[in-house]
Amino acid sequence: MLKSTEQLTHQAPSIEAAFQQQKQRALKLRTSTYEERLSRLKKLKQAVLDNQEDMCKAAWADFRKTPAEVEFAEIFAVLSQVNHAISHLRKWMKSKRVAAPRSLIGTSSYVHYEPKGTTLIISPWNYPFTLSFGPLVSALAAGNTAIIKPSEMTPNMSSVIRRMLESTFDEQDVAVFEGGIETSTALLDLPFDHIFFTGSPMVGRVVMSAAAKNLTSVTLELGGKSPTVIDKTANIKKTARNLAWSKFLNNGQTCISPDHIYVHEDIIDEFCAAVEERVQHSYGKTIQDQSSSPDYCRIVNRKHFERLSGLIDDAVQGGAKVVFGGETGAEERFIAPTLLRNVSGDSAIMQQEIFGPIMPVFPYRDIDKVINEINARPKPLALYVFSGDKQFIQQVVNKTSAGGTCINTSVVHFLQENLPFGGVNESGIGKAHGVHGFKAFSNERAVIQDKFSMGHLMFPPYTPKVRKLIQAAMRYLT
Numbered sequence: 001m002l003k004s005t006e007q008l009t010h011q012a013p014s015i016e017a018a019f020q021q022q023k024q025r026a027l028k029l030r031t032s033t034y035e036e037r038l039s040r041l042k043k044l045k046q047a048v049l050d051n052q053e054d055m056c057k058a059a060w061a062d063f064r065k066t067p068a069e070v071e072f073a074e075i076f077a078v079l080s081q082v083n084h085a086i087s088h089l090r091k092w093m094k095s096k097r098v099a100a101p102r103s104l105i106g107t108s109s110y111v112h113y114e115p116k117g118t119t120l121i122i123s124p125w126n127y128p129f130t131l132s133f134g135p136l137v138s139a140l141a142a143g144n145t146a147i148i149k150p151s152e153m154t155p156n157m158s159s160v161i162r163r164m165l166e167s168t169f170d171e172q173d174v175a176v177f178e179g180g181i182e183t184s185t186a187l188l189d190l191p192f193d194h195i196f197f198t199g200s201p202m203v204g205r206v207v208m209s210a211a212a213k214n215l216t217s218v219t220l221e222l223g224g225k226s227p228t229v230i231d232k233t234a235n236i237k238k239t240a241r242n243l244a245w246s247k248f249l250n251n252g253q254t255c256i257s258p259d260h261i262y263v264h265e266d267i268i269d270e271f272c273a274a275v276e277e278r279v280q281h282s283y284g285k286t287i288q289d290q291s292s293s294p295d296y297c298r299i300v301n302r303k304h305f306e307r308l309s310g311l312i313d314d315a316v317q318g319g320a321k322v323v324f325g326g327e328t329g330a331e332e333r334f335i336a337p338t339l340l341r342n343v344s345g346d347s348a349i350m351q352q353e354i355f356g357p358i359m360p361v362f363p364y365r366d367i368d369k370v371i372n373e374i375n376a377r378p379k380p381l382a383l384y385v386f387s388g389d390k391q392f393i394q395q396v397v398n399k400t401s402a403g404g405t406c407i408n409t410s411v412v413h414f415l416q417e418n419l420p421f422g423g424v425n426e427s428g429i430g431k432a433h434g435v436h437g438f439k440a441f442s443n444e445r446a447v448i449q450d451k452f453s454m455g456h457l458m459f460p461p462y463t464p465k466v467r468k469l470i471q472a473a474m475r476y477l478t
């Protein structure tokens with residue numbers, strides 16, 4: 001359960017103690033072997049395998065997150081990250097030789113991946129297991145200690161995370177502190193070697209300015225309004241099936257959820273009808289069916305429920321038409337899957353990340369106008385394109401900027417371990433997953449060793465003979 005402010009204040013000394021312990025431990029971990037790191041990864045994997053039932057129960061208790069979605073979007077997502085790290089760890093850890101330039105003939109150089117040291121992972125509530133354990137996989141693979149601060153908004157899941165990690169790792173390797181802003185603030189005061197934060201751009205700014213005080217490096221995995229563009233050559237049924245899934249997954253509370261949709265005006269009616277059909281197929285035809293569907297989860301808390309209900313009301317007052325959905329139930333924090341048309345660009349729903357089960361759909365004729373509109377907003381975490389036309393796809397991809405892009409699908413780039421995952425500027429700084437996550441938690445240390453270089457022939461005193469040699473060397477090298 002949520003801790004009181006008094007309890008949080010009492011946590012402060014133990015945060016400091018855990019940090020100091022980890023600082024000592026981090027020095028030892030600098031020389032950790034492949035086998036030692038592998039064993040920590042395997043322990044984490046086993047903890048996930050052993051606690052699947054508790055994870056599903058906690059997710060249901062927090063916001064009726066359906067077990068199937070915990071299984072594939074949390075348990076599977078973490079297992080695939082940990083398996084990928086286990087199979088590539090040896091290669092990642094190996095120093096990488098680099099060639100010597102002509103000016104440094106007689107030397108050899110390599111990049112050594114040293115652990116950054118003490119790391120802090122602050123995670124959000126929407127996919128608490130994936131977004132706590134995923135970065136932890138990278139931190140452990142790279143040989144770091146870690147303190148994890150899960151979200152206070154999903155107390156049952158946070159408590160399972162703490163119990164799982166406390167029973168798996170020694171506190172000097174991995175520690176967990178539950179709590180809200182006070183706990184985060186106490187942690188952010190400490191001079192960690194790296195902070196990996198996942199959450200909103202607003203709190204991202206708080207984290208980055210706290211990190212600046214200690215010049216701590218950061219990875220910021222943030223959010224924003226991820227647009228989707230659907231061309232008239234797209235396969236409408238397949239597109240609708242995909243977006244009805246990715247938009248209403250986790251009740252729209254997904255960082256890479258397709259936020260708002262631009263559809264070519266020739267196919268917009270057919271597209272909206274196809275989305276409605278898919279929603280009814282997935283969650284039921286009537287509101288009663290949908291609200292009792294075990295596959296449709298809830299808004300995380302009252303504040304977000306009110307924010308989202310307010311967004312629908314505001315859009316409707318501004319002239320938007322509810323194509324389907326729009327019903328809400330405050331007691332259960334239920335918002336029906338909703339599709340809106342004729343939404344004004346000035347309405348509140350277009351001024352913030354929606355992060356809920358509302359899909360505003362906009363018709364377009366001229367793709368350049370859509371591209372200009374996308375470019376007028378902060379760079380998104382994801383941008384999706386649905387089209388059968390290669391040139392159209394290239395045009396949208398090349399003329400816009402986004403953290404990641406899926407073509408004729410959405411959100412699955414999160415599961416592609418070989419791709420970097422992250423945002424750009426407002427949607428994030430730095431990349432996660434696979435080798436990119438390993439590098440985020442490593443210092444790429446430059447090492448050069450002299451073997452038989454001749455540089456000393458050009459050391460002072462700069463006699464005419466030495467000057468001539470320098471000039472000859474410059475002619476040869478440039």
Ligand code: NAD
Binds near residue numbers: 127
């Ligand atoms: P949030 O930013 O409110 O909270 C994230 C974490 O920061 C929580 O642990 C919270 O306790 C802590 N926190 C909150 N306020 C703080 C403050 N003032 N100082 C220090 N710490 C503070 O985000 P959220 O509501 O938990 O999650 C939703 C947001 O996260 C959305 O914007 C979503 O797009 C984004 N997100 C991004 C990714 C990604 O991978 N890029 C993944 C999931 C969610």
